[in-house]
Amino acid sequence: MSETGIGASVKRLEDYRFLTGRGTYTDDINQPGQTHAYILRSPHAHATINSIDTSAAAAAPGVVAIFTGADMEVGSLPCGWQIHNKDGSPMAEPGHPPLAQGKVRHVGDQVAVVIAETLAQARSAAELIEVDYSELPAVVDMNKALAGGTLVHDDVADNLCYDWELGDEGEVDKAIAGAHHVTEIDIVNNRLIPNAMEPRAAIGSFDRATGEYTLYTTSQNPHVIRLLMGAFVLQIPEHKLRIVAPDVGGGFGSKIYHYAEEAIVTWAAPKVGRPIKWTADRSESFITDAHGRDHITNVKLALDESGKFLALKVNTKANMGAYLSTFATCVPTYLYATLLAGVYTTPVIYAGVKAIFTNTTPVDAYRGAGRPEASYLIERVVDRAAREMGIPQDEIRRKNFIPRDAFPYQTPVALEYDSGDYEATLNSAMKNADVDGFAARKAASEAKGKLRGLGYSTYVEACGIAPSAVVGSLGARAGLFESANVRVNPTGSVTIFTGSHSHGQGHETTFAQLVSETLGLPLDQVEISHGDTNKVAFGMGTYGSRSLAVGGEAMMKAMNKIIDKSKKIAAHVLEAAEADIEFKDGKFTVAGTDKEMTFGEVALTAYVPHNFPHDTLEPGLEEQAFYDPMNFTYPGGCHIVEVEVDPDTGVVKVDRVTASDDVGRVINPMIVAGQTHGGLAQGIGQALLEGCIYDDNGQLLTGSYMDYTMPRADDLPNFSTSNEVTLCAHNSLGVKGVGETGAIGSPPAVINAIVDALSGLGVTDISMPATPQKVWQAIQGAKAAA
Template sequence: MPEGGTGIGAAVKRVEDQRFLTGRGNYTDDLNRYGQTYAYILRSPHAHATINRIDTAAAKSAPGVLAVFTGEDMEVGSLPCGWQVHSKDGTPMQEPGHPPLARGKVRHVGDQVAVVIAETYAQAKDAAEKITVDYGPLPAVINMNKALAGGALVHDEIGTNLCYDWEIGDEAEVDAVFAKAAHVTEIDIVNNRLIPNAMEPRAAVGEFDQATGEYTLYTTSQNPHVIRLLMGAFVLSIPEHKLRVVAPDVGGGFGSKIYHYAEEAIVTWAAPKVGRPIKWTAERSESFISDAHGRDHITHAKMAMDADGKFLALKVATKANMGAYLSTFAPCVPTYLYATLLAGVYTTPIIHCNVKAVFTNTVPVDAYRGAGRPEATYLLERLVAKCAREMGLSQVDIRRKNFIPSDAFPYQTPVALQYDSGDYTATLNAALKAADVDGFDARRKAAEARGKRRGLGFSTYLEACGIAPSAVVGSLGARAGLYESAEVRVHPTGSVTVFTGSHSHGQGHETTFAQLVSDRLGLPLENIEISHGDTNKVQFGMGTYGSRSLAVGGEAIVKAMNKVVTKATKIAAHIMEASESDIEFKDGQFTVAGTDKSMAFGEVALSAYVPHNFPHEELEPGLDETAFYDPLNFTYPGGCHICEVEIDPDTGVTTVERMTAVDDVGRVINPMIVAGQIHGGIAQGIGQALLEGCVYDDNGQLLTGSYMDYTMPRADNLPSFTVGTEVTLCTHNSLGVKGCGEVGAIGSPPAVINAVVDALWDLGVHDMPMPATPQTVWAAIQAARPAAAAE
């Protein structure tokens, strides 16, 4: 595609930005329905307590109040979990109930206790203060080790805080390799809990039409069809033809808006009861205690090596925090999205991983940008860095020695996945050059002359996205298929609306998908509309997460377009009185090969809807095709991130001086959007590494419950990034695309922490937890001082 084009490879400016950047987006809270009322959710101040009694009488008679409901009033289904993991003994995971409004007991600070619906939000909030809840506080379990060691039970009825005890690989075989290894490197890793913090807080508007019996839920969702299915079928028993779910413009999700949340069910359930639409919008403080959190693993791992530093076996034991309830996809995150990634880019021949998922009195934990793969990558790349130190190898050499060679694809890992393509040497080499690693020693010396410590950190990562082949995930416990759908509706004058099951909440699908159409059908972008987010407009689709939109949703669009072209070719052949096999379609023109007979795409479209002479037995009118695409495999983006930090040993402040990322995301449709995705991902990765950490006290109170204490990355925390791509094509989709939404957040954290450790190594600091805040770094330096002095 030439410069200035609008097809695949063009850096087209985002068509959606006109409305986003001028304040004309249409978000859930912007919607105001006729007769709308407002809901306030009363939440638990306790991490763990019995609800002995709730007195709502005073609230019910407060000014403006229409209704007050508690868990005793709301007898509906449990918020469902979409993935069932089995323990290694074959038993299914523990799956305790999750009522939208708590019944009998609250299990985390922020748990929903009651809803007040009033004429105004302020009235609802005022009335909520008049609700008296008699709580019986119970000891809270926050720490996973304590939760497993016989602490209080989050769910009494299951008699344990262990959700499942899962494994992959043959432990005995792995142990046998360790017994004979020349060297074993061990590491303890904590992957810090994060709070997603999408710019737009969650919101929901529930509505019921008495005349038609139809419910409508407007919600901040990444996957409105999934919400319709989960809420309609499992919670409220509303058939899908009577339930419309609309996710309009959504201001960021990062995973946190995948899940079916209680508030969605509450406003939908209550709407017919008050006979009016009900709006709920989270305050930011509520987001901190009600949006699903991310990460939160404790891991011990060890690598067996031969005398040359070749990896022989990897053994990993992880505890993963589920929080108080199972969020929609929580069980698969630390298993099938984590342990299956532990081969990384390396030829490690045998791997065993055990994962214990644990209930605690904290906000539920689920997928957050990267979902399992950042945890795997962080573990692996910290461990590999330590292996290099212990084996006396450079960080580059140990990686080269263990890379899966570029001619070994397709490559079957010992942890289920089969990689289709990649060239890890190419991304490493490109990153080494882009980061000017050769000049690092000079920069380190200059920093030391200024009293600063400078360090270099590497991460050569791989991830699996394009989630996912339905047959594979089905066999692993998914209760859903993970295909995607598209309808390409060609209008009579040749413009096109594409209805996609993928939802865009910042990713730029309205541009990238339009480029696919422009490229295939030869249309200008202004003739293409991408429609998503409304279950009454769009055929059933699975939504956006796991960097799947292009590799799965985009492929569905391609598949539907191919059907359109096939049909249009038939029409063109009929009208131009030629054989179908003689029709060529290029740049929007159907041409009879070897002649000057030609029809534009728009002319064929018009003929399709004005079929005056169609042989109707053979050729239907219309030009409107739908396709469902189920991928054949995951896709496997990978690459190399190199971070260079400078640390002020007097204060412990770490400054990211250089951040270089060379990623293989497959074919790039819009390089500007890809760069933007990688930039955003790296910002979140640096956030996790240096800034963000969710902290609960021992009683389960959230100490980082606002921006006063939870450190979001800001522009001045970040350097200007150097990003680039090295492309190997995905071999099992027609576009050759892999996905780019999460690579930044997956690849970068270990690069940052490895750089911090490198900077401080000579001071005796050989480990560093995330987030490496100034206090943490300073304390590590202080702790190492006596040891370093003694050496």
């Protein structure tokens, strides 16, 4: 293994600029003549706008322009996935105007934009805008929303976006009716607020000379924003719209979507004739960044007397919030229901999903998106079934695992898993977690008056979101493949233009490692360029842990084209047959001779062609490739969590966290471990600390860090992480994604561990987040019932 190639723990090349404060984030960018935008937002969750009087605000110092929905008549912010109801009819797809048109539907909805010389002036002027609202009753609870009465959108009956199903309900009901044992559980998957380190920001400008619009934005996928905003909202031809996503400080899904503010500053820029900058403050982020999760589910698992799973039935209500965000509709369907087989051979599965509008912030994908919700309910119901039937947690899982020799494995819920070895990750996690020593640790805790529990989670996920044949058939309105352009510069250095976008994942390092390995170059001869639609021809961006498995493969394809052309050049110069040219360690050699050319010499020949096969080849050395994979990739693994609970206070201490994951071939073990650590922290945050709460009027009660608790370093122990490897069967690198595994596998392991700790008291369930108050109440409730 080379020190810079595949498998090397190269330190992140981008970290010098990030750690020394030299990153360039959207808000760091300032343009000549720039103005500042402040968005006036609705204080109400649901209200009719009778009138908006901007006259006093318009006369305030520094104000350049004010626009309301009446001024901005543009297309609706689009939703990328169309879901069909059980009866075949299309989902309800109400409009989503960038500035409210006559009605506001959640606290934070955009009402007007004030553009001024300074942000302070814009903000002060906004206070002078008089909006006459007639407040309407708000609907927040999904069950109440389904009962009708208050409608978020007048034309959407019972607030039902869609009523979708997967699987044969009759067959599943039959299996449940005839089963030896049925475990049933009601599960809430708590709503989360994403909290990327960098709040969203956007700068719109317009060049009157060229007619070109430029938008700098905090996006995970600039080309997708160009497509959605250009084609659907503002009708700007793609070649006149440049989107730049410079350094982006985290997204976790929340920066995938096309947000209103991006359209507003781009649309308004030619109107004011100056660039316009908008940056969210943290309070705005809480109420306008798309939230995540928010499912309520009833699940039934049917088992035979030996503990073999016979059927799984799931009925889920999924909150969409007030409008459909870009990917919202596919999260509770194709990213969720299709994962309900988990790592098990359950023969029949039914999922019914109702997506529901409420007067809350729109909900969309958040790290894992659908897959954490699926793995949570599967692993909670499996844990409960094992307890009810007296089967050890590892045994019930082994009994039902898809065996390692059964791949490719067709699940009853549409997906075909290509590879995996769930026993291997379970075994290594149990060894690394020292499960054998648990009894002694439990006794030691008990001696201190504490309770100790051990929780398992064995999961699989589908990522590498792309395969256009699959996602197209699932309802996506666009293929999700990826492109790469490899430009070999005349002296042999290489610039790669990739459609993937790095906002914390370390692509500048891992992608450079792929180049180093493939073309035999040192890392300082490689540059990874991303995030600018004027540089990168095409891209679908970064989410669904797709960048390596899809974007990386596109790079491999383009590099292989470079090698093929280089061989032709080398054959010509070295006067040998092309078939005799071998490429290894950055050198082209004629097999069996000492005749050779370096990669740099071939590059120079391509551009300075005095000895070049003009008659058969074009000069230059630059190749483009598109890659559309056959299938998703299927990482899986086992997470084991050990907690110690203080029964007097309900405080849960996460004592040990062990993750054994299979993410296929590992390109950079240090980055993979870092990704796993981040995901675990988020998963543990969801399980113990984070929870978004609205009151009945639709006011967000957890709208600041005083009320919304993020995991901190001292909430977490040292993590034990390791990797088992089964190669992805359909990409040349054998890689699967890692970006979401930690957040998918860990929440059920935490909750299962708490239930294990409290099981002696008779507690059988605890909902997320398992705050000290909830745990204490569960303990008191169990004691009272005993």
